[in-house]
Amino acid sequence: MLDFNEIRDVVVLGGGAAGWFAAAEARRLFGPQTAVTLVESPDIGIVGVGEGGIVNLVEALKRNGIDPLAFMRETEGAFKLGFAYRGWHGGGEEDVYYHLFNGPLELANGFDPQMSALLANGLGIGHAVRSMPLVVRGASQDDVLQALKEENPGFTASLHFDSHRLAEYLRRVATGRGVQLRLAKVQELLLAPETGWVRALKLDDGDEVPVGFLIDASGFARFSLGRTYKAAWRSFAPWLLLDRAIPFHMPHPGPNPALVTNALAMPNGWMWQIPLQKRVGAGYVYSSAHVDDDAALGEIERRLGFAVQPMRTLRFEPGHFEQVWRGNVMAVGLASGFVEPLEATSIGQMLEQLAAFGLLVAGSHGVVSDLAIERFNQANADYWRGILDFLRMHYDVRRRDTPFWRDAAERPLSPGYAALKQVWQRRTPRPFDTVPYRLRAQISMFGPPSWLAVGQGVGAIPPQAAQAELRSLPPEQRRELDAFVASVHASPP
Template identity: 45%
Template sequence: MLNLRGMKRVCIVGGGTAGWFAALRLRQIFSESVEVVVISAPEIPIVGVGEGGVINLLDLLHKLQIDLPAFIQHTGSTLKLGFRYEQWNTGKKDDNFYHLFADTSSKEMWEDNGFYPFLSLLLNNQIDINCYMKALELSERRADTGEVLRLLMAGDSNFAASLHFDTFRVGKYLKSIALSRGITHIEEKVQDFNLHPETGHVSSIQLAEREVDCNFVIDASGFSRILIGKKYNIKWKSFSDSLIMNRALPFHLPHEGEIELVTRATALSSGWVWQIPLQERIGAGYVFNDQFLSDDQALGEVESWLGKEINPANIIKFEAGYFEKVWVNNVVAIGLASGFVEPLEATSIGQMITQLETLANFIVHSHGVISKQTIDYFNHQNGQYWNGLGDFIRMHYDTDRADTPFWKNMKQVPMSSAYQELRECWQHRTPRLIDFSSYSMSGTLMFGVPNWLAVGVGVGLIKPEVTAAELVTLPDDKKQTLAKNLHELKVKSDSK
């Protein structure tokens, strides 16, 4: 049992995006008698290469009572309507597809026994399943942020959104809000953690100049993973056999024309390049596997692709996977401190937000007295969520492309048994909500049916013919609704 009643201080180790979001959310759920402290090393200003979120980012901003237009203004963020994938199937320039964020509450997105008939109808007719969304047209003409923001704020759009952002600027802005809400910031490097000899709980944090007592700790130390990884030495579950990317070459690009509303992911010979549009620049990077490409070769390929030289930042090395336990004693790891897959689909910020919200719910619903069973359940659900993200990312590489050694090798790279089973099911029908029940965290999915369908169709895994059986069995009234939806779409398309 973990009893947080009467505690005096919660410490968040790490002053990045995850750390400040955690501080703000925990400030909401703990009483004013509990001091919320963020401990971070002295800041070193950096020019970030861009990060993106998924739709739960805007949900968190709303919950934290952070004004969206003000957030965009102060952080240099841009709106994000989804992803554009280029060259994933053939390697040619005309090869692209979208994964846009659908609003599942829109009139077209009615559900029937766990699937979305209108999406199945579009696929059956070999129509782009994104075409009904205003987001597609906005993305292709690179609409003005103000126009898109007005549509979102009006609440009657048929698409959802997230943000592209610079993590350093977001951290600074969240810090200013946190300080205004009574959160304490200690800017010193952590030297060690003192553990209670009987319970193993972190009782205090040793800094260079002082020792800080604590009752509850959030490990938001990013890739450093100084607490769950290094102090507790929790077992790491690697995805490296199925998600083989292990390096990233980050760089910046200037804008050419209007700012885009999507993250571009362009497949090259041995991986893919992200392009994340920020207000002042584009943050970019080549994600690759070092068995197929050296760092110098990666740089050369990017410069050849761009037709110009770049000034890259330091190579980022990583291994896809997660810690099997992220809640240990009175410590919870969130964000990069808990695991990582790769930048594809912007899962890091989305995972952190789900972890944080689940943690907040567990604490509140337990009234501060948390059973071991609850902590074990949190860890189990966290693992499910990571496995779901791993399988979703793996699907992106499940294409017919085979023009380079890397893409030929991807045909032999293992898949999880869960994903292999789903692939077999999708030879007969489209994805259903029930398919992803074992990927949820406390009932929450980062990616649901529309997301898996968009990518599955985009890489050629899910075929139009699998929709026939599920559409023909719909009752007549629902078939009539589908016919009406399709007619309205065609009228709208003809009027453009």
């Protein structure tokens, strides 16, 4: 059992996105009798990549009383309406599919009729999301803002942001609300011999910071679960190949920041391009089994046609710690796990974990049972499994033109994705399919339209999946859908 009412020192280790969001949430959650202290080392710095959110980013900002438009201003951010996958079939300019953040769905018999009608007719399901014309014509930020202000915009937005500015801004917000900041390098975690719980952080100047509860946001240093406890790690390497990244910045290729994260297929992985107000955050994420770092840099420059200044090469093994909450420590962000940046799952997972943590602590009146912590860890692992299954789907492609794409496609399907793919040959994704991946009761990281967009995009969900369910609709509704499909055929955006 853990009684937060008796805890006087909540300590956050690390001042990246995970650390500052955790500190803000903790300050909101605990009363004035509890000190919230964040310890970070300016010498080590933050990872400095990860500049795109998913829809729970805006929710997290609002929950913490931060105006999303102020956040955009302070982080030189821009609207993000989804993702564009370019070249994932090995083709040219026209080889693109979209995964857009949809608005509220109006389901009939458990499925979205417009999306099913588009699938059945070989048209991208993005046409059912009202942001599609904005994305395709490269609308301005103001146009998006105006569209979002409409009563029922028919789409949702997240944000792109500068990761360093995000950490600086959240630091100002959180310290303004009473979070104490200690700039120091942590040398080790001091454990209580009888329980193995963390009792203090030992700093490299010899000082100690007392700990009642530790939120470990130490990034790839993975201070608690990795370095100190050597906890069990669940590797996703059997299913996902990518394990290196070279981040860099580049100028905007067009007049307006693009409204989506662009994911460009490359010979040995893919390149992300995240448009901010003044620059594009980019990087090549690739498989070290297929290309070395120098050759990867050469591939970037050949693709872009200009030289880039790489920040560094990041190495990672895709996966997560099986139990992120252990005793009086919870790891969040990179300190708890990471898979490649496809679909921007990392900050999304971190925010979801913090939201679920807050609900559990507040809902338990601060007195949390061991059973509840066990369940929390299990649900968190289920959430990660959803990420694995969703990402594995992206590589379920038909192309076999390079050894990387052959190996990526022919790697085993993760068991969860294999099971879903089987049913999606007969019907489209339903809310029930994503319930097993939830960390909070009502919320999926990616709902059925997301799975459908990617499943259609890669060719894993065939048009026939929609045909039987469309036949279950009354004739009048089917006629309306025929008219809708004809209108999309007549005027593509």
